[in-house]
Amino acid sequence: MTLEKPTRPADFECCEGxxxxxxxxxxxxxxxxxxxxxxxxxxxxxxxxxxPETNTESSTD
Structure with a gap:
């Protein structure tokens, strides 16, 4: 699952209060x-x- 990068607040969104x-x-x-x-x-x-890769094939001789 990839999270979407947060959006930076616009200047008007902070009231500086x-x-x-x-x-x-x-x-x-x-x-x-x-x-x-x-x-x-x-x-x-x-x-x-x-x-490391594992060999999943089985050989039958």
Missing amino acids: QCSPCVWDTYFEEMNAWNAAQKAAKAAEQAALDK
């Missing part, structure tokens, strides 16, 4: 989660490439 959570707090949390998911997917892909 120190809201909790601010739209920027939410954005950065979502970006951290997205980056972690991308890193995990890349590591899994690399692990699959590094895994």
Whole structure:
């Protein structure tokens, strides 16, 4: 499953009123989660490439 990259908030979306959570707090949390998911997917892909192939064919002599 590939997560869609979070959309950066537009300038008008932050009121600069120190809201909790601010739209920027939410954005950065979502970006951290997205980056972690991308890193995990890349590591899994690399692990699959590094895994030695096993011979699944059986020979009958």
